[in-house]
Amino acid sequence: MAFNIILQQNLSPKNQLTKDTTDLVTLSGILREDRTDIINPVVLVETDYEKMSAVNYASINLFSRSYFVTKIEIVRSYKPDEETPRMITYAIFLKVDVLSSFATEIRSNSAIIKRNENASNILLNDGVFKVKQNPYIVVSAFPSGFLGAKELILAMAGNAGGVMGT
Amino acid sequence: MSKILVMDAYVARQGTHENVESLGRIKFGICVDAGLSSLTGTPFPEGDYDFFTRQVDDPLAFGGAVCTIEAKSIAADFLKSYCPMLSVTPITTAEDLSTLEIKLVNSAGEFATKALTTASSREGMALYNADGTSMGTSVPLSCDLLPVANTIFNPCWLFVSAFTDPDEKFSDDQILYSFGVQSNRYWGKTTLSRTALLKTKIINFLNNIEKYTPPSSPDPYDDAGDSGPGGGEGTFDYTGNPPGGWDPSFVPDINATDTGFVTLFNPTIAELQTLSNYLWSSAFDLNTFKKIFNDPMELFIGLSIVPVSVPDGGRKQVGIGLINTGVYMTLAGTQWVTVDCGTLNVPNFTGSYLDYDPYTRVEIYLPFIGVRTLKADEVSGKAVHVGYWVDLLSGACVAWIDINNVPMYQFMGQCATSIPMASGEWTSLINGIIGAVGAVASGAAAGGVGGAIAGGVAAASSVAVNDSKIQVERSGAITSAAGLVALQMPVLYISAPNLHKPANQNVFEGYPAYYTSTLADVSGYTTIESIRLQGIPATEPELEEIETLLKGGVIL
Numbered sequence: 220m221a222f223n224i225i226l227q228q229n230l231s232p233k234n235q236l237t238k239d240t241t242d243l244v245t246l247s248g249i250l251r252e253d254r255t256d257i258i259n260p261v262v263l264v265e266t267d268y269e270k271m272s273a274v275n276y277a278s279i280n281l282f283s284r285s286y287f288v289t290k291i292e293i294v295r296s297y298k299p300d301e302e303t304p305r306m307i308t309y310a311i312f313l314k315v316d317v318l319s320s321f322a323t324e325i326r327s328n329s330a331i332i333k334r335n336e337n338a339s340n341i342l343l344n345d346g347v348f349k350v351k352q353n354p355y356i357v358v359s360a361f362p363s364g365f366l367g368a369k370e371l372i373l374a375m376a377g378n379a380g381g382v383m384g385t
Numbered sequence: 386m387s388k389i390l391v392m393d394a395y396v397a398r399q400g401t402h403e404n405v406e407s408l409g410r411i412k413f414g415i416c417v418d419a420g421l422s423s424l425t426g427t428p429f430p431e432g433d434y435d436f437f438t439r440q441v442d443d444p445l446a447f448g449g450a451v452c453t454i455e456a457k458s459i460a461a462d463f464l465k466s467y468c469p470m471l472s473v474t475p476i477t478t479a480e481d482l483s484t485l486e487i488k489l490v491n492s493a494g495e496f497a498t499k500a501l502t503t504a505s506s507r508e509g510m511a512l513y514n515a516d517g518t519s520m521g522t523s524v525p526l527s528c529d530l531l532p533v534a535n536t537i538f539n540p541c542w543l544f545v546s547a548f549t550d551p552d553e554k555f556s557d558d559q560i561l562y563s564f565g566v567q568s569n570r571y572w573g574k575t576t577l578s579r580t581a582l583l584k585t586k587i588i589n590f591l592n593n594i595e596k597y598t599p600p601s602s603p604d605p606y607d608d609a610g611d612s613g614p615g616g617g618e619g620t621f622d623y624t625g626n627p628p629g630g631w632d633p634s635f636v637p638d639i640n641a642t643d644t645g646f647v648t649l650f651n652p653t654i655a656e657l658q659t660l661s662n663y664l665w666s667s668a669f670d671l672n673t674f675k676k677i678f679n680d681p682m683e684l685f686i687g688l689s690i691v692p693v694s695v696p697d698g699g700r701k702q703v704g705i706g707l708i709n710t711g712v713y714m715t716l717a718g719t720q721w722v723t724v725d726c727g728t729l730n731v732p733n734f735t736g737s738y739l740d741y742d743p744y745t746r747v748e749i750y751l752p753f754i755g756v757r758t759l760k761a762d763e764v765s766g767k768a769v770h771v772g773y774w775v776d777l778l779s780g781a782c783v784a785w786i787d788i789n790n791v792p793m794y795q796f797m798g799q800c801a802t803s804i805p806m807a808s809g810e811w812t813s814l815i816n817g818i819i820g821a822v823g824a825v826a827s828g829a830a831a832g833g834v835g836g837a838i839a840g841g842v843a844a845a846s847s848v849a850v851n852d853s854k855i856q857v858e859r860s861g862a863i864t865s866a867a868g869l870v871a872l873q874m875p876v877l878y879i880s881a882p883n884l885h886k887p888a889n890q891n892v893f894e895g896y897p898a899y900y901t902s903t904l905a906d907v908s909g910y911t912t913i914e915s916i917r918l919q920g921i922p923a924t925e926p927e928l929e930e931i932e933t934l935l936k937g938g939v940i941l
Contacts, residue, residue, distance in 0.1 A: 235940040258926060283922075317927045318934060324923075325931060326905040326941070330916035332898040334938075336909030339896030344738040347896055350882040355734070357879040361771055362727035364874025365692040365752050365800070371657065372695065372717065372777050372801070373650040374686035375703070 222281040224248040224262055224311070226288075229276035233287065237322045240276050240285075244268045248279075251310055257282045258315045263294065265308045277313055284320040286313035630787035631772035633723040640720040641778050647686065649717035649777055650703065651695040657688075660703060660712045670708055682806060689801040692753070692869065693722045693775050717777055724773040726875050733766040739882045740765040750876040751784045753868035754798035761879075763788050771875045775800055784875075802866040895938070904941060912938045 224247075227240040248262040255261060262279075277286045290312035318325065332338075334345075341347070641647045652660075663669055684705060696718030703712045731747070733740045745761040751771070759769075770787040780801020786794035887893075895910045904911075913935040918928055 232940055234934060234938060258924065315927060317923060317931045318939060321921050321923050321927070321931065324921040325918075325935075327903070327920060328916060328918055329901060329903045330935065331901050331914040332907055332911060333914035333936075334895030334910070334912040335898040335907060336891045336895050336911065338900075338907070339891070339898045340900075341735075341737040341896050343897040343899060345897040347890075347894075348735075348737065348739060348882075349885045350739065350744070351885050352883075354883050355879075355881040357734075357877075357881060359729050359877045359879070360872075361729055361875040361877075363724075364726045364872075365724060365773075366873055367692075367694050369690050369692050369869065370695050371652050371654070371804075372687075372689050372691050373652050373657070373714070374688075374778060375648045375650065376646060376684050376686055377704075378645045378648060 221247045221249050222279060224264065225278040225280075226264075226268075226271075226274040226311075227276040227278065228273050229287075233316075234318070236318045236325065238276065238285070238316070238319050240278075243270060243274055248311070257284060260286075260313050262311045262313060263308060264311060265306050267306050271307075271309060274311075276316075277311065279313075285316045287316050288312070289314050627791040630790040630792050631725075631770060631785040633725060633772065636719065636721045642717070642720060647778065648701075649698075649720065650701075650714040651698075651717045652714040656712060656714050660710060660714075663710050663712060664705070669705070669710075685806050688804040688806055689780055690804065690869070691722075691775065691777055691780065691801050692873070693724055693777075693800075695722065695777060720776060720778050722775045722777060724775060726771040726773065728768050728770040729877055730768050731764050731766065731877070731879065734881045735884055739884065744882050746880040748878040749786065750872060750878070751796055751798065752871065752873050752875065753782055753800040754784055754796045756878075757794070757796055759786070759794065763793055769877065773800075777801075798868070800868055802869055907941050909941065910938060911941050912936060 223245055225245045226243045228243055229238045229240045231238040231240075244266070246264040246266050246268070248264040251261040251263050260279075260282075262277075271291060274291065275288045277288055278284070279286065288311055292310040292312070294308040294310050642649055695715075698716030698718035700713050701716050703710045703714055734745070739745065740761065742761045745765060747759040747761045747764045748756050749759055749769075749771075750756045767789045770785075770790070772785045772787070773782050774785070775782045780799050780803075782798050782800040784794075784796045784798065785792055786796075890896075892910060895912060899914065913932075916932060916935060918932055921928060921931065923931065
């Protein structure tokens with residue numbers, strides 16, 4: 220059974236939920252083997268497309284999935300002296316990109332967020348920061364203290380020292 | 386309450402039953418099944434047995450998934466209706482069977498267990514001894530008997546029973562035997578008259594189920610009691626009821642001078658010199674004095690230097706015993722004096738956990754007291770206020786440290802410097818100074834290498850995050866005369882971590898979050914602590930990979 224496969228180029232990080240892809244060419248492909256799975260399929264395409272080396276991503280609507288291209292093998296090519304147009308059969312090894320394939324459904328799920336780039340709480344100590352061996356020493360004097368003149372205190376026994384004291 | 390899981394019937398041959406029975410392991414059995422009538426060639430009338438309503442056209446296919454599930458549900462409903470004390474959980478999907486375990490328990494509490502491998506596999510009926518050896522129950526499709534298996538999970542048992550034969554007739558008594566697995570009886574076509582008896586026997590049987598008691602051995606910790614759930618009774622009310630902070634308007638409502646036995650003068654140097662000259666002059670009538678005292682110095686309690694301004698209590702002539710000296714001095718207006726050192730706001734340097742213990746260390750130098758350690762947990766991001774109370778009579782002082790207007794620390798010191806008025810007092814003073822210097826020296830020695838620079842703001846006084854650095858003393862006991870030449874205002878020393886942070890660290894690895902959110906509301910690099918994926922039409926390996934990726938970090 221033939222089906223359409225969109226060969227693409229992906230320059231996004233592989234762990235990005237939705238990839239920024241560029242569609243290069245849409246081809247008709249078949250599975251290389253009678254029995255295969257949709258997670259790691261191998262698709263045969265015949266094409267004269269000249270930029271196969273730029274292909275690193277693919278989508279197969281029949282399987283409702285997007286794929287990383289893990290390997291491209293040349294299965295068969297025509298000899299140069301043949302009159303027919305140069306067509307090459309490629310075996311494209313794919314591995315499902317579960318993040319992009321189910322991005323919408325993943326976003327609808329709730330989770331406990333462990334770490335995040337934009338919304339975080341760095342009062343939580345998870346050892347995220349490194350510190351140097353030389354700490355800052357901050358010295359701050361209080362604005363006031365015992366800054367006035369020193370005075371004398373004479374303590375005497377009795378009430379001012381004598382009955383005649385006035 | 387006992388819990389019974391009712392599994393479906395599987396076809397087995399008569400030999401299976403005999404083998405099981407001969408082992409003596411079966412404590413009881415329950416006959417609950419469908420499809421019996423199919424072997425008789427005459428279907429049961431609908432409702433004849435309220436639990437025998439399933440009709441099976443092809444008995445050889447009885448182990449199939451479809452009829453398995455239906456029969457199972459019927460059996461569960463039956464058990465629940467006739468034995469309310471039991472919690473019966475019907476198995477509703479064929480997949481459930483693959484996760485079931487059959488358990489056989491004998492009177493000694495031993496049990497044999499074997500997981501059913503597939504829903505339709507008749508090998509699932511294979512029975513195993515406790516040591517794992519098979520009891521031998523290969524089940525050919527061509528068997529002519531129909532035992533029924535029900536799993537009754539721990540704390541009950543599983544058992545196999547119920548037979549039928551299209552040609553065999555049997556009486557009501559034979560039903561009992563067959564039900565009780567007491568003998569190998571054939572169960573032929575039943576009649577309505579047997580239904581009530583069968584129900585009665587089943588009910589009686591269920592009411593007398595023996596509970597499975599697992600093997601036990603003496604536990605020396607039994608007296609500790611069994612563990613149970615707990616906690617969750619917190620109020621989460623952290624308000625507290627702190628006392629008021631330092632208040633200079635507060636003074637003790639009694640002074641030593643109020644007693645009449647003590648008088649505090651605040652003399653000038655010139656006044657003291659005049660008094661001294663008078664005492665050593667001929668004008669001083671020693672004979673009159675000696676009528677009361679042996680030594681004029683007995684009247685002088687002490688002379689000291691205090692580092693505070695003394696309130697004016699008015700002028701008064703100094704009397705020596707019964708003698709007026711003609712020397713006037715200013716009285717101290719009160720025994721208690723306050724010194725407000727002001728407030729410092731301690732910033733949050735990084736706004737992170739690094740601003741707190743043990744990563745940030747805080748020390749405070751207090752005049753006439755020395756250096757004391759404060760907890761960064763209590764100080765960071767707060768206003769620190771220091772106020773003193775000074776006793777002019779004794780020279781004792783107390784430093785109050787308020788954090789955000791709440792008194793958190795109080796330290797005592799000595800701020801008066803005694804001036805000797807007799808030789809004995811001089812000796813005491815020198816001894817006191819030597820003692821104080823000794824305290825300084827021992828404090829410095831405790832600092833090891835850093836002790837040489839004790840009292841300064843030195844790098845060696847820094848605090849390591851992991852507490853591995855050398856700790857030094859910034860000062861010893863700075864009191865009395867030593868305090869007069871030391872710093873006269875409090876000083877905070879904060880050792881704060883020197884952060885070494887790569888650019889865009891949050892982009893590459895995020896910062897700790899720990900909150901619950903829908904992933905659609907989160908953006909950027911994210912790792913997940915926990916998630917229950919649902920609503921995703923992916924295969925099981927794909928779901929596992931999604932969870933693994935989310936926990937490892939994705940860009941949303």
